[in-house]
Amino acid sequence: MSRIVALQYMSMNSTSTPDRKSLPILATFAGILFVSTASIIIRFAQGEASSLVIAASRLLVASLILVPLAVIKYRQDYLSLSRLEIIKGLLSGVFLALHFLSWINSLELTSVASSVVLVTTTPLWVALLSPAVLHERLRKGLVCGLVIAVLGSVVVGLGQACRISECRIVCQTLMWNSQSMLGNFLALLGAWMAAGYILMGRQLRMKLNTVSYTAFVYGVAALILIVLVILRQEPVFSYSGTTYLWLLALGLAPQLLGHSLFNWALLYLSAAFVSLTLLGEPIGTIILALVLLKESPTLLEGVGAGLILIGIVVATLGRSKPPNAA
Numbered sequence: 001m002s003r004i005v006a007l008q009y010m011s012m013n014s015t016s017t018p019d020r021k022s023l024p025i026l027a028t029f030a031g032i033l034f035v036s037t038a039s040i041i042i043r044f045a046q047g048e049a050s051s052l053v054i055a056a057s058r059l060l061v062a063s064l065i066l067v068p069l070a071v072i073k074y075r076q077d078y079l080s081l082s083r084l085e086i087i088k089g090l091l092s093g094v095f096l097a098l099h100f101l102s103w104i105n106s107l108e109l110t111s112v113a114s115s116v117v118l119v120t121t122t123p124l125w126v127a128l129l130s131p132a133v134l135h136e137r138l139r140k141g142l143v144c145g146l147v148i149a150v151l152g153s154v155v156v157g158l159g160q161a162c163r164i165s166e167c168r169i170v171c172q173t174l175m176w177n178s179q180s181m182l183g184n185f186l187a188l189l190g191a192w193m194a195a196g197y198i199l200m201g202r203q204l205r206m207k208l209n210t211v212s213y214t215a216f217v218y219g220v221a222a223l224i225l226i227v228l229v230i231l232r233q234e235p236v237f238s239y240s241g242t243t244y245l246w247l248l249a250l251g252l253a254p255q256l257l258g259h260s261l262f263n264w265a266l267l268y269l270s271a272a273f274v275s276l277t278l279l280g281e282p283i284g285t286i287i288l289a290l291v292l293l294k295e296s297p298t299l300l301e302g303v304g305a306g307l308i309l310i311g312i313v314v315a316t317l318g319r320s321k322p323p324n325a326a
Contacts, residue, residue: 024268030261034253036288037288045246051101053229058247063222078216097221098189111180111298120282127146149310152310
């Protein structure tokens with residue numbers, strides 16, 4: 001979820017300049033550290049809890065904190081919404097719920113490296129769909145970055161089905177139907193759902209501040225997932241205390257604390273700078289997976305991850321307007 005809310009915050013103004021410029025920079029890197037823990041915490045929680053329960057509890061914890069605050073302080077903001085804006089908010093929540101459900105499921109089927117790198121392609125799909133949905137012009141640099149990132153996604157998808165032997169890439173055709181390929185697809189599906197979440201909510205965020213908008217969409221997504229948990233009769237009261245602590249930590253550390261640090265830093269730093277630092281999330285996650293889970297990426301996964309990160313950087317720079325253009 002880190003990459004989704006951070007993208008929302010990037011659209012906010014960032015004109016203030018603090019005396020101590022190092023603090024916002026330190027905040028962004030601390031935010032990366034917190035959001036990088038999400039995949040690791042999910043892996044630990046998956047020892048007992050299902051992906052559906054993990055997704056629901058993550059949003060539930062955040063909603064229990066944000067929704068009461070939003071209702072008390074920003075109740076009038078909700079009353080001013082039109083029917084169309086409410087529908088957009090509901091759709092945004094649906095996309096968010098599907099994002100978490102597909103991405104967290106992917107962590108059961110594929111490596112942390114593949115899952116996180118593929119789901120981090122969200123900004124590229126937002127950029128690709130923006131001309132049709134938001135009537136924004138597609139820049140050449142952005143298209144170039146998209147092509148590079150898609151190529152990287154293909155390489156990551158082959159990462160667990162192929163290996164490099166004697167300077168040749170050898171693939172096992174039986175692996176094409178393996179769970180790792182399904183996991184890679186679910187991670188990519190998570191990126192598409194996240195793109196839908198952002199595109200649906202972009203206009204709504206012009207009328208709601210960050211807290212009221214986030215509380216609205218988190219609440220809708222949490223409600224959807226809780227209903228699914230009830231309908232599927234998922235066990236929720238039979239876990240060990242450690243699992244409940246992991247679920248609580250997931251809602252607090254990456255979901256609230258990490259996002260809050262990004263939000264605060266954007267008061268002082270440019271959105272372009274913060275968007276580039278966000279690329280450190282998959283790198284941080286892969287490092288943590290290597291240290292804590294002893295899960296090292298394959299060579300092809302590493303090459304694909306590098307291509308995706310390069311593509312996102314190129315696309316980000318390609319979207320930026322020149323200084324004299326406003």
